[in-house]
Every structure is written in structure tokens, then in C-alpha cells.
Amino acid sequence: MREHHWIDVKLEVGGSEGAKKEFARDVASFANDGGLLVIGVAEDKANRAFSMASVPLVGLPEQVDQILRSRCDPPLFVQCHPIEDPANPGSGVLLVEVPPSPLAPHMVDGRYHGRGDTTKHALSDAEVVRLFERRSARQVVTRALIDVEIARDPVPPDRGIEARLYAAVRATAAPPELLTEHLMGHEIDRLVRARAEGPGWKYWRLLSEDEPRAAGRGWHTYGLNSRELWLDHDKVRTAADLEVSDNGSLALFVSRLSFEKRVGDGKQKFLHDGDAVAVVRGLAELVGSLGTTYGYQGQWQLAVGMTPLAKVVSADVGVAWVDSPEDVLRYSAEDFVSGTTATTAECREQPGAVTRRLMYRLVRALGTADRRVELFA
Incomplete structure (x- = not known):
């Protein structure tokens, strides 16, 4: 030694x-x-x-x-x-x-x-700069991953303007057939459906159907077969789709995370930001479970995006702000994109820390960070 x-x-x-x-x-x-x-x-x-x-x-x-x-x-x-x-x-x-x-x-x-x-x-200063540049380069990759998922959105944008969440997870050093022998088995199905008992449970329960796909296996809302919308959008109140690939990669889509409400003389869009954080926490936990169960202890790259978000207000605010609308925090960008890396062990043992790295900037901008402490713990 x-x-x-x-x-x-x-x-x-x-x-x-x-x-x-x-x-x-x-x-x-x-x-x-x-x-x-x-x-x-x-x-x-x-x-x-x-x-x-x-x-x-x-x-x-x-x-x-x-x-x-x-x-x-x-x-x-x-x-x-x-x-x-x-x-x-x-x-x-x-x-x-x-x-x-x-x-x-x-x-x-x-x-x-x-x-x-x-x-x-x-x-040295040069070494510190190199490490920060490496961190910035990771954000470029994150943006590219989310852009791919937005392009695959199964619900066309002209059929709803509600906020949607996209997530992409990549196992950075996994073999290409990490899950091939396990994808259609009962155990991986149990791991996915176990999310319905944890954070963001009501959205994970939307994954009521499952099917084999070219990329691996998909769990989806009724009417989203093959990641295509087969029902009228009005009949699919909230849609969700999870795709798990042979190499362990995951792609998650959730729609209708916002709603409009008449306030005074106009309309205001409210965002279920707490639900969005809970869904991401559930995804981090799932990554930890998959890596542990199928023997991948390496790193994962996780990317999360949400859009459209321009001028949304947290649903936690409600309509009590009518008397002083100037004091309400409205999100000041069209979208939100964030990424991080984490090992299987961190996703399993500290999913809240992974969730915080991914979602803290969103809830900070909405003024609700102090309400998400339990999800970040």
C-alpha cells in the first residue's frame, strides 16, 4: 500500500x-x-x-x-x-x-x-478558475438535456399553457445494458410504484400504466401510450410519464403544475412549486433505489427544467395578496433549469440535499424556500 x-x-x-x-x-x-x-x-x-x-x-x-x-x-x-x-x-x-x-x-x-x-x-487562482469553469460547463450540458426533453413533450404547447416539469437523469459510467435484464421485471416496477408512498405521491400515482418501449420501459398516465397523447387534453387533467432506459437513464415529464385564477380585474397564474419540489425529491430517491438494487454505485447527472413560468406566483400565496399585489413575488423568467451530479449513495442517504441543489433557486425566487425545509432535509 x-x-x-x-x-x-x-x-x-x-x-x-x-x-x-x-x-x-x-x-x-x-x-x-x-x-x-x-x-x-x-x-x-x-x-x-x-x-x-x-x-x-x-x-x-x-x-x-x-x-x-x-x-x-x-x-x-x-x-x-x-x-x-x-x-x-x-x-x-x-x-x-x-x-x-x-x-x-x-x-x-x-x-x-x-x-x-x-x-x-x-x-492556485488558475486551478480554482478551472474548477469553477468545469461546474459552469455542467450547466451547459444540463440545458441540452432539458431541451431534448422539452422537444419530446407529449402534450403540444397549444393544448395548454400550464407549467410543466421535465427531468433527465444519466448514469455517467454505467454499462449500456445495466438494466436490460431487469426492465420488465416486478422488482423495478415495485421501485417505481413505491414513489407513490413518498414525496410527490399524487403525481407518481399518475403512472398507472406501463409498457415496453424502444428506449426501455415506460410508466405513464392513461392516454399517454408510447409517450404520445391519445386522448383529448381536456380528458387528461394532469399527465405524467417516466421512461427508464437500458443504461439506467431516466426521463420524467409532469404537466399542469400551475393554474389560473381570476384576481381582481385580471387573471393570475399560480405555481404548485411545493409539488414540483416533492416530485424531484421522489426522483432523487428513485435514483438511489435503482443504483443500490442493480449494483451501480457511481455518479449520476440530474437535470430539471420547468416552463412556462413567466410571472407565476406560488400557490402557497393564494389570493390574500389582492390588497397589496406589489408585495407579491412573481417569477421573473420564462423557464427554470438546474442540474447537479450525485452518487447513488447520496441519492439514497441524502435525497434532500440533492433536491436542494436542484430546486432551491426556484423556491428562493418565489419566496417559499422556508416552506420547503422538510423536503430539503
Whole structure:
């Protein structure tokens, strides 16, 4: 064993302020490209040798999580894997798995950090710029993914002006036949329909029909066979369609997330933004379930878009604002597009954090962020 760009060892985390800062810097340096930190290993630098030095495991993963939440900006998600020493029950080695972070670089104590071949270092201005440019490039891909889904919208825009939600999810390193042998089985159907018991349940319940498709398998509202609208739009009050492909990619469409109401002398469009956030939370949970069940632990790229949104008001506001319409927040753009990356583990264990990265900017603009705290938790 030896230290690399992607692996480092530590004897312990340490309880002093200095030790906690140093640990946070170590982990943040891995977040740019991913890596592994092993706690409970002693290093003999002179002889370039390593040896077991078991540490108490009880409470250690919680300590790691608390340090990274409080000292990394933005907070950093990791996975902790305790390995107990058979000769010393309760003690052993802790593997801290650090996936590449969509929010990298992460600041610790006012500085950004990266990894060389075997050591960490403070990032130069050029390196910081490169990482932020990589994050911006991800948004370009996000926009392209959503544009594809908008073009596939099964309900023509001339048959309704209500807000619609589009989502696209890609497994970035999955084999092309990740789900081929499982797509038509009962277990994947159970995972999809289980969303009807969680956030956004009333929209997931719209996926009452399912069918094989060229891309894989589709779950859809009655009347949306083959992702085409076969009924009059008036007979399909709200439409939803989920498509899961052989390689694990997902595409979700939900219509009628807004409604118009007469207010005073005119009409105002109201957006069910809480429902939209709940649907996205359910999608993040589904991604975690699919990856866990079918053995894909890598990264996913998630993209969400909504349109048309110009001048919508949150449905939470109601019509109580008639007396002071100038105080109401209306959405100031035609559409909303957002994207992020996340591992299977993060979607499974922290779907609220993934949802927040995707949807916070929308609800902030509508003034309802404080009402979505539970969905972001």
C-alpha cells in the first residue's frame, strides 16, 4: 500500500481545533476528483511502510460528518465504511469515501485545497478558475438535456399553457445494458410504484400504466401510450410519464403544475412549486433505489427544467395578496433549469440535499424556500 493522488492515510482524526481543520482540508482536497481517506493506519515515513493502528469506531463516522458539515464550505458529502478489527472489537479502520463533488472546490478556513501525487496543497487562482469553469460547463450540458426533453413533450404547447416539469437523469459510467435484464421485471416496477408512498405521491400515482418501449420501459398516465397523447387534453387533467432506459437513464415529464385564477380585474397564474419540489425529491430517491438494487454505485447527472413560468406566483400565496399585489413575488423568467451530479449513495442517504441543489433557486425566487425545509432535509 502507498499513498496516491486518490488515497491518503491518517492515524486518527484528532480532537483539537487544529486537527479538525487539518482533517477537513484533507477531505476537501479529495472532493475535486474523488478519493479515499483511511483512518487508523500508522505510517513509517523513513521506511515507507504502513501498519494497522486500530482506532475506536463508535461515534467516529458521526464525528467525521460533523466536522465536514461545519468546516467545509459548502458542506461536503462522504460515505464512511467502518471495518472492525477482529482482535479488537469496537475498534478498527474507517474508510472515508469522498466522491467527486458537484460543488467543488470546497473552502476550508478561507482557502481552497487540492491534491498532488501524494500530498494536498492550496489551490492556485488558475486551478480554482478551472474548477469553477468545469461546474459552469455542467450547466451547459444540463440545458441540452432539458431541451431534448422539452422537444419530446407529449402534450403540444397549444393544448395548454400550464407549467410543466421535465427531468433527465444519466448514469455517467454505467454499462449500456445495466438494466436490460431487469426492465420488465416486478422488482423495478415495485421501485417505481413505491414513489407513490413518498414525496410527490399524487403525481407518481399518475403512472398507472406501463409498457415496453424502444428506449426501455415506460410508466405513464392513461392516454399517454408510447409517450404520445391519445386522448383529448381536456380528458387528461394532469399527465405524467417516466421512461427508464437500458443504461439506467431516466426521463420524467409532469404537466399542469400551475393554474389560473381570476384576481381582481385580471387573471393570475399560480405555481404548485411545493409539488414540483416533492416530485424531484421522489426522483432523487428513485435514483438511489435503482443504483443500490442493480449494483451501480457511481455518479449520476440530474437535470430539471420547468416552463412556462413567466410571472407565476406560488400557490402557497393564494389570493390574500389582492390588497397589496406589489408585495407579491412573481417569477421573473420564462423557464427554470438546474442540474447537479450525485452518487447513488447520496441519492439514497441524502435525497434532500440533492433536491436542494436542484430546486432551491426556484423556491428562493418565489419566496417559499422556508416552506420547503422538510423536503430539503
